[in-house]
Amino acid sequence: MLPTTTQARDSLARRYREVRARSEQLCAPLAVEDHVPQPLPEVSPPKWHLGHTAWFFDVMVLRQHHAPWRPDTQLDYVFNSYYEALGSRVARPERGHLSRPTVAEVLAYRARVDQGMAAFLQGPVSDDAASLVELGLQHEQQHQELLTTDLKAILGLNPLLPAYAAAGQPGALDLAAEHAPQAASPEAWVTVPAGDVLVGHAGTGFAFDNELPRHATRLAGAELRQALVSNAEYAAFIADGGYTRAELWHAEGWDWLRLHDVRAPMYWQRAAGEALGHAHYTLAGPRPLEPDAPVTHVSFFEAAAFCRWAGWRLPTEFEWEAAAGQFDWGRRWEWTGSAYLPYPGFRERPGLASEYNGKFMVSQMVLRGASFATPPGHARVSYRNFFHPPLRWQYTGIRPARDLPGRAR
Structure with missing residues (x-):
């Protein structure tokens, strides 16, 4: 029409x-x-x-x-x-x-x-x-x-x-939301049962070509935590030597952290006297870490290492999409364990915009959800963000997953 x-x-x-x-x-x-x-x-x-x-x-x-x-x-x-x-x-x-x-x-x-x-x-x-x-x-x-x-x-x-702007200053961003604590309990998990589910964009609204076509995929069953990993949890990982234990890291991730001397999430600084041992930079300027706020600005390598340390794993993008209706999302882009690949039957957009997504479907990992910085009305459950594993300047975070009891991967 x-x-x-x-x-x-x-x-x-x-x-x-x-x-x-x-x-x-x-x-x-x-x-x-x-x-x-x-x-x-x-x-x-x-x-x-x-x-x-x-x-x-x-x-x-x-x-x-x-x-x-x-x-x-x-x-x-x-x-x-x-x-x-x-x-x-x-x-x-x-x-x-x-x-x-x-x-x-x-x-x-x-x-x-x-x-x-x-x-x-x-x-x-x-x-x-x-x-x-x-x-x-x-x-x-x-x-x-x-x-x-x-x-x-x-x-x-x-x-x-x-500071980008003073807290409370009128503008396009709610600066307090950047580092606000989350309400979800770290003890609460949601279940994704085993079976076939439909994933991908549904309906008549806008979708990028990488969200299509909608198709069925089979899940083995998993649990995803309602709460994202918090600053306090991530500080415990650091205190337990998380950045010095090679057994927690992908080989490429271990090489990356040694090459760049990575010891904490981006924007964290050592701060004596702070409860978590660190402060961090926010758009409102430097401030203490809020223990219950979701950790952010972590790479895929860091997200995967933390989950291994904690005895968990990252969800697949399809587990995330199937479970998204059962938890609040939108504070952080959430790393998944899925490589950025085309869906079965994927077709690039015709014309000049054909280069928009398809040619990037290699060597990147999928993130799901949205972030503090996502414009209003731009987020949806089927949205597939993607970045190279070392990148962490975006508002990236971690939602743990684990296999259903009695089912080993």
Whole structure:
């Protein structure tokens, strides 16, 4: 059905404005200088996020579906991310080397794209074009989460440890929620019975191509804990020599921690006098660890080592999806024990967006759920996030799993 009615066009245009505005709201507390640094290869400067998300609508929608649009292609090399079909680009680790375009120029580019999209959305919009607009909005929401975690790295790896914003300051983020304690009991577990279950996106709402097709898979049966692993539990792992015991770690993980001298989650610092022996950096600035808050900023290697130490394991992504209705989720992206692979019958999205997910289905692990940084309305049970095992700048956490009593793996 074509969204040609006034009501449908107005709804799409309103959603476009709301999503686009939130990106700039996230950057509102930043100084101009905060928009440029890139302290880690996986972190992109905030001004790059602002430019790239505008470029997506420029290239994917306006150039393909809006004849009056007159593109300026000089920014393509700067704001292309990984689309080989769309030409060469600045290497990802070098995005922070660019002082130009300036922040003002990037914001002017966003404004020009927004004007073009406003004109486009006033007329008839085909199914294909509407689908690309929705993909662009979901894409921008993904970048809003990346933007949040990237600006945390920019500020949290600064020796001055400046706060992103004061706690309670109006804005796009509830800073208190970042490190709030969880209510679930660490003694409560939910059961995933053995048998066949349907997994993958169901219904008519939006889904990325990697969530499809919905299909049946067989589970051996497991229990998943209602509570995520807490800071206090993870501090006990550290105190028991968790980072010095090779038998707890994957071989690649052991090499990683020795190479980088990893001794605690990202943003933890030794702090004499603190109950858990550490403090940590939050977007509101440095603060003591909340014992009952879910641990965050851990790699897959750390998550797996902790579970082995505790006598548990990570759930598979399918166990997680089958059990998700029985526990609260959304505080942390939760590492699973599943490699990021295509579902049976997977088909990449046609057209220019075909490179969106499929080509990354190697050497990465699946995370499920959502996080403190996930934009409102962007999470769903079938969502498949994915990262390389050493990465931990995202709000990643741990939900333990174990086999059903009497059933060994």
